[in-house]
Amino acid sequence: xxxxxxxxxxxSASVGDxxxxxxxxxxxxxxxxxxxxxxxxxxxxxxxxxxxxxxSGVPSRFRGSGSATExxxxxxxxxxxxxxxxxxxxxxxxxxxxxxxxxxxVK
Amino acid sequence: xxxLVESGGGLVQPGGSLRLSCSASGFAFSSYAMNWxxxxxxxxxxxxxxxxxxxxxTHYADSVKGRFTISRDNSKNTLDLxxxxxxxxxxxxxxxxxxxxxxxxxxxxxxxxxxxx
Numbered sequence: 001x002x003x004x005x006x007x008x009x010x011x012s013a014s015v016g017d018x019x020x021x022x023x024x025x026x027x028x029x030x031x032x033x034x035x036x037x038x039x040x041x042x043x044x045x046x047x048x049x050x051x052x053x054x055x056s057g058v059p060s061r062f063r064g065s066g067s068a069t070e071x072x073x074x075x076x077x078x079x080x081x082x083x084x085x086x087x088x089x090x091x092x093x094x095x096x097x098x099x100x101x102x103x104x105x106v107k
Numbered sequence: 108x109x110x111l112v113e114s115g116g117g118l119v120q121p122g123g124s125l126r127l128s129c130s131a132s133g134f135a136f137s138s139y140a141m142n143w144x145x146x147x148x149x150x151x152x153x154x155x156x157x158x159x160x161x162x163x164x165t166h167y168a169d170s171v172k173g174r175f176t177i178s179r180d181n182s183k184n185t186l187d188l189x190x191x192x193x194x195x196x197x198x199x200x201x202x203x204x205x206x207x208x209x210x211x212x213x214x215x216x217x218x219x220x221x222x223x224x
Binding site (some may be wrong): 032034036038042043046050051076087089091094095096097099 | 151153154157168213214215217221
């Protein structure tokens with residue numbers, strides 16, 4: 001199975017900050033990488049698919065980039081509703097595997 | 108409006124069985140592959156099982172292979188997960204998810220399974 005490692009596991013930030021989360025794969029996954037946001041008590045929500053494509057309705061402050069073994073999720077200006085846990089997911093090989101998550105907390 | 112509503116969770120002893128169900132509405136259920144994904148308390152997301160749109164092909168995580176069986180009834184727009192020989196580490200919130208365009212597009216709200224003596 002392809003291992004996905006996110007960094008950091010958690011971070012503290014303030015509203016308006018630029019936040020970057022990195023996801024590294026144990027082998028090349030091309031751009032077969034999705035990002036999800038999960039808020040407490042809620043199901044995950046798809047933010048970005050195929051590494052850099054913004055899901056409909058997702059604010060443009062979210063940006064995905066990268067390919068091969070490293071992808072990043074950037075939030076250009078953190079908003080109060082963005083405090084959540086973020087997961088990357090590879091869909092290059094079955095089984096589709098997730099990173100361990102990155103919790104974005106209030107500083 | 109798309110809805111995925113899971114049911115069937117509960118408290119069961121180790122070695123026991125449960126059958127989870129997911130009722131889908133608001134989209135062409137028979138056109139989409141479906142997965143089960145779980146999340147242990149305070150932990151991350153874990154793929155459990157997959158089934159193609161017409162049910163011809165199934166797949167399981169190694170951790171549940173031989174114990175869980177995924178199935179679907181496209182005439183009723185339902186997805187099931189039969190779980191047997193349950194272990195304490197199967198305790199989790201189980202989500203029904205729709206696969207679309209290489210992603211988990213729609214998610215249910217989950218059904219909680221607790222395996223405890």
